[in-house]
Amino acid sequence: MxxxxxxxxxxxxxxxxxxxxxxxxxxxxxxxxxxxxxxxxxxxxxxxxxxxxxxxxxxxxxxxxxxxxxxxxxxxxxxxxxxxxxxxxxxxxxxxxxxxxxxxxxxxxxxxxxxxxxxxxxxxxxxxxxVMHLPEREALCVKCHNMTPTAKALAGVTATNPCASCHARMLNRKHVHGPAGVYQCTYCHDQNSKPAKYQVKPQSDAAMCGDCHSDKVAEFRKNKFVHGPIEAGMCLVCHDSHATNEIAQLILPVNTLCLNCHAGVDTTVHVLRGISSGKSHPLEGSVDPSNSGRSFSCASCHNPHGGMSEKLFVRDISDRMLLCKVCHQK
Ligand code: HEC
Ligand code: HEC
Ligand code: HEC
Ligand code: HEC
Ligand code: HEC
Ligand code: HEC
Ligand code: HEC
Ligand code: HEC
CATH class of the missing domain: 2.60.40.10 (Immunoglobulins)
Known part of the structure; x- marks a missing residue:
């Protein structure tokens, strides 16, 4: 139960x-x-x-x-x-x-x-x-909330922005996405969509995100090996557009996210195959030895967007042995 x-x-x-x-x-x-x-x-x-x-x-x-x-x-x-x-x-x-x-x-x-x-x-x-923003529903709120904001009001970057009177709560998370944090909601949501207002402008993730992160998207695509979802133009399978409690506004903790599509990595011997039989390398921990500001996770070894090796190693590493040296001095 x-x-x-x-x-x-x-x-x-x-x-x-x-x-x-x-x-x-x-x-x-x-x-x-x-x-x-x-x-x-x-x-x-x-x-x-x-x-x-x-x-x-x-x-x-x-x-x-x-x-x-x-x-x-x-x-x-x-x-x-x-x-x-x-x-x-x-x-x-x-x-x-x-x-x-x-x-x-x-x-x-x-x-x-x-x-x-x-x-x-x-x-x-x-x-x-x-669906909230239909005319008949919004009509119930107009007495007390500004339901027909002007472009000037929508440009406001503080909690006086008209969207904030109802939506401020969704930003009470540890990691807030730049434009959402300053209430630039209508950058991505169409004020004139019908019948419901504020629908997401119809475009692919890569186009929407690339509007402001064009340098990043270009960088991802320059990799010799591009991660599957990126190749397919997807960003929202991993990132939230507003705010979450995870780094980079990920929708889930890194390992949970990766394991959703790569089931089995945590139950089979990973990394150490052929080195010490049967024993797997740790896959998470509170500190990443190569980046003390971060937790140790799948993303400590793999670049989630792509890389110069087939296994998408971080730091453009193409050789497995060089990867070990990032954390293990020998
Ligand atoms: C009679 C006045 C009145 C009406 C009508 C009204 N509200 Fe509100 N609402 C308020 C006030 C006052 C607050 C508190 C504002 C604040 O804290 O800034 C509020 C706050 C809210 C919040 C924020 C709650 C929170 O703390 O996260 C939501 C959501 C909300 N209203 C939704 C609605 C919706 C949806 C409608 C129409 C269906 C509506 N309200 C109609 C007066 C009203
Ligand atoms: C009167 C309160 C209120 C105001 C003001 C308000 N919203 Fe909403 N909105 C809601 C509620 C309630 C929902 C449904 C619950 C939720 O998703 O939080 C909602 C849902 C949405 C949705 C999901 C689609 C839908 O129609 O349900 C979007 C997108 C959205 N709001 C954008 C905005 C933007 C952008 C603004 C400012 C221009 C804004 N809202 C202003 C109350 C409000
Ligand atoms: C960078 C683009 C972007 C910005 C900025 C943005 N949104 Fe969104 N929003 C989206 C996308 C994309 C979706 C659809 C999510 C999905 O389908 O996974 C969405 C969905 C929503 C939803 C419905 C789903 C949910 O998460 O509840 C609400 C409510 C919403 N947005 C409100 C807002 C408000 C309020 C703001 C400003 C504070 C805002 N958005 C700013 C892109 C954005
Ligand atoms: C309106 C411009 C704009 C759009 C559209 C936009 N972003 Fe952002 N994004 C920003 C700004 C500004 C920041 C904060 C500054 C920075 O770190 O680059 C940011 C930060 C981020 C970060 C965190 C960076 C870090 O170092 O932690 C991620 C992840 C991100 N955006 C992903 C996305 C995704 C995914 C989309 C598409 C749904 C998107 N962005 C759409 C402007 C935008
Ligand atoms: C498979 C999941 C996944 C997908 C799909 C994904 N990301 Fe990310 N992204 C991550 C993770 C995990 C991080 C945090 C990496 C780190 O810093 O450890 C991140 C970090 C970022 C950052 C900040 C760090 C940096 O590299 O600058 C930006 C910006 C970003 N992503 C944008 C995007 C955009 C734009 C898309 C779509 C084209 C996208 N991401 C698709 C998982 C993903
Ligand atoms: C939405 C599903 C999805 C998510 C989430 C996802 N991946 Fe992937 N990943 C794929 C697909 C699809 C491929 C390409 C097909 C394949 O080789 O399995 C791939 C390929 C890979 C590869 C290369 C595999 C090989 O054999 O060459 C690695 C490494 C990888 N992903 C790691 C990660 C990590 C680390 C994360 C979390 C940050 C992650 N993936 C999240 C779908 C996903
Ligand atoms: C300590 C570094 C490290 C960590 C942490 C790590 N991996 Fe790997 N991963 C590797 C190496 C090295 C390979 C290449 C395997 C080989 O050479 O046999 C690999 C291979 C892969 C592959 C390709 C298929 C396979 O099994 O060979 C996938 C998918 C993958 N990892 C996903 C993940 C996911 C998901 C996580 C987190 C749960 C993760 N990795 C954590 C180092 C790591
Ligand atoms: C991003 C950092 C990182 C990378 C890259 C990395 N490791 Fe590790 N490794 C760790 C951490 C953290 C531990 C657990 C704590 C410790 O023993 O230092 C660990 C532990 C180990 C252990 C001991 C396992 C145990 O259970 O005691 C071995 C063996 C090992 N790693 C081998 C490798 C090999 C081989 C590679 C390259 C394929 C590699 N590591 C790459 C971070 C890393």
Missing amino acids: RSASLLLGALLSGMLISSGPAVALELLYPADGTYVIRSNYLIIRGGDNPVLDGISIEINGIKSDVFTVSNPQYREAFGDFLVVEPDLDPGENLITIEGYAEDKPPVKTSAKVFFLKDPAAVPPGNYRPY
């Missing part, structure tokens, strides 16, 4: 609206039947049918305390919205929201959501991606 994790009751922001037709309690994000790649927030709309005093959230059987949404200051700032940070379990999650109003039976809504925690995995076919 998977461990049901507790909803992290962190209240990020809450929001009551009264005008317009009656709306019932609703989970706006993530919607029923969608998958998410981050357990970042639940966006709940309390509605006015009935007007709620409190909301509780249950994820996979674990129920939160009741969030009070009736006090006037709260209503003033957040209307009938409640945004909380959940702790979703990897895989399928059942989210049940209950709303309480005086003298009324609780109102209830639930949603099944898939949390794709492993960025290299593929979501099950019965779950669809969530």
Whole structure:
């Protein structure tokens, strides 16, 4: 059985609206039947049918305390919205929201959501991606967020940039990609795409990334041996465009990433074949002897983009024996 994790009751922001037709309690994000790649927030709309005093959230059987949404200051700032940070379990999650109003039976809504925690995995076919930036969805936010930013506002490089009011959280990672860190989101996301705004401009990874890293891409291609994925023009199989906790914004720790495509390297004798029978060379460690600022990993010996040897050794090394000397003096 998977461990049901507790909803992290962190209240990020809450929001009551009264005008317009009656709306019932609703989970706006993530919607029923969608998958998410981050357990970042639940966006709940309390509605006015009935007007709620409190909301509780249950994820996979674990129920939160009741969030009070009736006090006037709260209503003033957040209307009938409640945004909380959940702790979703990897895989399928059942989210049940209950709303309480005086003298009324609780109102209830639930949603099944898939949390794709492993960025290299593929979501099950019965779950669809969530799409936020559709006109009908954005219309619900305009009262408090700038949903039609000008080019000047979008050029802003600080947290006053209009994208930051909702997306700053995705940059709370150790390694932030240059342009994302300064909110140049629309460099890669098309403000005029339809029906959904901010779709990624249609181009290959290599073209998108090469726009700013043309020198790197040229350097990769100059290698006598180009690594398979690079040859195929792929960058996003390894790098995230925004921010992660791994060096170079890798989507996974280096070794996990490599082993996803090269299964078996860690279970067979690697490097030492023919030298000391049966014993494998270590494949990871806290310090790389050739670069003390780095952890020891597959990338200490192999260049992830390409090299002058078939085995893509680092530092353009073409001879196996010269590779050993990078770390072992003899
Ligand atoms: C009645 C006002 C109001 C409405 C309507 C509203 N919000 Fe907000 N929202 C806020 C306030 C206030 C904050 C906190 C802003 C801040 O901290 O800078 C916020 C913050 C957020 C955050 C950031 C949470 C975090 O800390 O990471 C998200 C995401 C968000 N809103 C999404 C939405 C979406 C999506 C809509 C429309 C479906 C919406 N909001 C409609 C007032 C509102
Ligand atoms: C009112 C809050 C809000 C604002 C402002 C906002 N977004 Fe979003 N955006 C969301 C939410 C909520 C999602 C879905 C959850 C997620 O992916 O974090 C989303 C999703 C996206 C997606 C994924 C595709 C989609 O439509 O779901 C992109 C791309 C995106 N936003 C780009 C931007 C850019 C660029 C800006 C600034 C021009 C921006 N957003 C401003 C709330 C907002
Ligand atoms: C260097 C190009 C680039 C920049 C800059 C960039 N993005 Fe993206 N973004 C992408 C690509 C490419 C994808 C699609 C990811 C995929 O399919 O693997 C994406 C996907 C997304 C998604 C949906 C998937 C996810 O990771 O949640 C959101 C939300 C998003 N971007 C928001 C933003 C925001 C907000 C900014 C600015 C802070 C931004 N992006 C800056 C390239 C970029
Ligand atoms: C708008 C220009 C721009 C685009 C487009 C862009 N980058 Fe970057 N990238 C930068 C800047 C600026 C930096 C930070 C300065 C630096 O280290 O070069 C950076 C840094 C990086 C780094 C970290 C470098 C290091 O030394 O740790 C990686 C990895 C990276 N980008 C990969 C990509 C990938 C993959 C893409 C395509 C999805 C991409 N970039 C698209 C501008 C861009
Ligand atoms: C197979 C996985 C993989 C692919 C595919 C990949 N990278 Fe990398 N990349 C890495 C790793 C691992 C590092 C960190 C290497 C190190 O410094 O130890 C890195 C580092 C980088 C850096 C910073 C270090 C440097 O070499 O300057 C840039 C920039 C970069 N990659 C750009 C790209 C671009 C652009 C693409 C697509 C053309 C791409 N990468 C494709 C794995 C990959
Ligand atoms: C998306 C899948 C993918 C990822 C991730 C990946 N590789 Fe590869 N790799 C390939 C493909 C495809 C080839 C070329 C076909 C082959 O020889 O297996 C290749 C070839 C290689 C080769 C040359 C193999 C030979 O026999 O000549 C080495 C070495 C290598 N990769 C190391 C790595 C390292 C180290 C990482 C992590 C930084 C990594 N790969 C990540 C797909 C991947
Ligand atoms: C200490 C250096 C070193 C480390 C660390 C290392 N390799 Fe290698 N790797 C080599 C050498 C040397 C070869 C060439 C094998 C030979 O000469 O027999 C090789 C060969 C390969 C090949 C080609 C196929 C094969 O098995 O011969 C792949 C794929 C590969 N390595 C992937 C990886 C991956 C993935 C990791 C991390 C899990 C890794 N390597 C870690 C040195 C290293
Ligand atoms: C990027 C650095 C690096 C490279 C290159 C490298 N090694 Fe190592 N090697 C290590 C580390 C780290 C260890 C474990 C700590 C130690 O013993 O120094 C190690 C340990 C060893 C050991 C002892 C294994 C054990 O389990 O005690 C042998 C033998 C060895 N390496 C041989 C080689 C050979 C042969 C090559 C070249 C094909 C090579 N190494 C290339 C870093 C490297």
